[in-house]
Amino acid sequence: MQEPPRIAVVGAGIGGLATAAALARSGLRCDVFDSRDHPGRLAGMGLGIQISPNGVRALREIGATPPPSTVVRPDAVELRRWRDNSLLGRAPLDDAETRYGAPYLTLTRAELSGALLTAIGGAGLHLGRRCVGASVGRGGVRLRFADGGEHLADLVIGADGVHSALRAALGNGGLGPRFSGHVAYRAVVPASELPTHLVSPHRVRVWLGPGRHCVCYPVRGGAQVNVVATAPSPSPEVNPEKLILGYAEWCGSVRALLSAAAGRGRAWPLWSGAPVPRRHRGGLVLLGDAAHPALPWMAQGASQALEDAVALARCLGSPDSRGFPGSSGAPGGGLTPLERYDALRGARAARLAAAIRTATDEHHLPDGLRQRRRDRRLSTPPDRDWLYGYDAAAGVTS
Ligand SMILES: Cc1cc2nc3c(=O)[nH]c(=O)nc-3n(C[C@H](O)[C@H](O)[C@H](O)COP(=O)(O)OP(=O)(O)OC[C@H]3O[C@@H](n4cnc5c(N)ncnc54)[C@H](O)[C@@H]3O)c2cc1C
Numbered sequence: 001m002q003e004p005p006r007i008a009v010v011g012a013g014i015g016g017l018a019t020a021a022a023l024a025r026s027g028l029r030c031d032v033f034d035s036r037d038h039p040g041r042l043a044g045m046g047l048g049i050q051i052s053p054n055g056v057r058a059l060r061e062i063g064a065t066p067p068p069s070t071v072v073r074p075d076a077v078e079l080r081r082w083r084d085n086s087l088l089g090r091a092p093l094d095d096a097e098t099r100y101g102a103p104y105l106t107l108t109r110a111e112l113s114g115a116l117l118t119a120i121g122g123a124g125l126h127l128g129r130r131c132v133g134a135s136v137g138r139g140g141v142r143l144r145f146a147d148g149g150e151h152l153a154d155l156v157i158g159a160d161g162v163h164s165a166l167r168a169a170l171g172n173g174g175l176g177p178r179f180s181g182h183v184a185y186r187a188v189v190p191a192s193e194l195p196t197h198l199v200s201p202h203r204v205r206v207w208l209g210p211g212r213h214c215v216c217y218p219v220r221g222g223a224q225v226n227v228v229a230t231a232p233s234p235s236p237e238v239n240p241e242k243l244i245l246g247y248a249e250w251c252g253s254v255r256a257l258l259s260a261a262a263g264r265g266r267a268w269p270l271w272s273g274a275p276v277p278r279r280h281r282g283g284l285v286l287l288g289d290a291a292h293p294a295l296p297w298m299a300q301g302a303s304q305a306l307e308d309a310v311a312l313a314r315c316l317g318s319p320d321s322r323g324f325p326g327s328s329g330a331p332g333g334g335l336t337p338l339e340r341y342d343a344l345r346g347a348r349a350a351r352l353a354a355a356i357r358t359a360t361d362e363h364h365l366p367d368g369l370r371q372r373r374r375d376r377r378l379s380t381p382p383d384r385d386w387l388y389g390y391d392a393a394a395g396v397t398s
Helices: 014-025 053-061 096-100 109-119 240-245 252-261 301-317 337-363 369-378 392-397
Strands: 007-010 031-034 048-051 076-081 087-092 105-108 124-127 131-137 140-145 150-153 155-158 178-190 204-209 212-219 224-232 266-272 284-286
Touching: 007 014, 007 140, 007 150, 014 031, 014 053, 014 109, 014 301, 031 150, 048 053, 048 109, 048 212, 048 224, 048 301, 053 096, 053 301, 053 392, 087 369, 105 109, 105 212, 140 155, 178 240, 178 252, 204 252, 212 252, 224 240, 224 252, 240 266, 284 337, 301 337, 301 392, 337 392
Parallel strands: 007 031, 007 155, 031 124, 076 204, 155 284
Antiparallel strands: 048 105, 076 087, 131 140, 140 150, 178 224, 178 266, 204 212, 212 224
């Protein structure tokens, strides 16, 4: 009888845990390695995250269910003007289940990770193991760890985030992410400390202004509000108080949010880069931020990592993937499982990267002609069907 393939996943973040869960669904066991020594130690764990319907579909596919009692289903995304809080556009989300096949959710990262951890089944979780590199050879992929240890696997899935240690082993050379020139202050505040119009109804609220934008949305059943305020910065290090001061002339709603958030959070540098041109080499394959580090302007990084995980597990679990990763693909000379994954996910990442480039250009316009044109466009909700209506599992089988 053929031995089951030895699969290792590096990174137990959103993409890595989702991959372990998706592989388990396809009947494949894996070992997951993470540099953290505790699954609850990921920086920013108590902060919020938006999971759009395409991500929720992927969560359903892998059997990960965040706690329904605290997860919020916002009824719309609102875009507002920085100076006077006037409404620029509202995209309804209350029809997401019928329109896109799944709801739009806001929750904490801890709730999401908890649901994924429950779904990984019999996967081996190895914490406190920082991977420092990998060698791709004929006999498999050999991982090297900071503690001097090694691990050999037939297939290694690099889900080790934006500063991936495995990206270099793809041989794409020098394509790592760069500091984007933006930082984000993130905090969670009790809803009871905010004016009611910022808390009810449950909405994602975004204020656009010159060089900056500010986002808030409910988490923990609406008892808390997650706040993200971005700012330009010449360096990745930034003083949070100074960042908040940059909003001094914004409308009262934003000032109320940031005054409640002050002292409760911290600022993070934002990194950006192009998706890797090819996601695999031999038995090494990348997913999530490791493969496509992007600015969070469209709140898609986690949902894309979830889609990646579902697509990769589907490609690997399909009947024509026997003997992967060295498999020659489907009978008749079709793509290998990893080539198939690469083609599918590469096209999706390229489309999203283009949309994020447009958002980068448009989100922070100074007041003037281009801003007024943008504001007029925003009064009609943008087409999100291609993004939110995507079914990562069906994408593999179609
Ligand atoms: C301000 C901000 C707001 C965001 N908001 C949203 C949002 O609302 N919705 C959304 O979809 N996305 C959002 N994102 C993006 C999202 O957080 C990321 O895209 C997502 O976490 C990527 O998942 P990942 O698994 O690829 O990486 P991560 O979640 O970063 O996980 C990487 C894992 O690898 C481990 N690791 C790293 N290096 C090593 C190593 N050398 N060896 C072993 N383990 C290692 C880490 O400990 C970590 O557990 C936001 C990002 C930012 C910065």
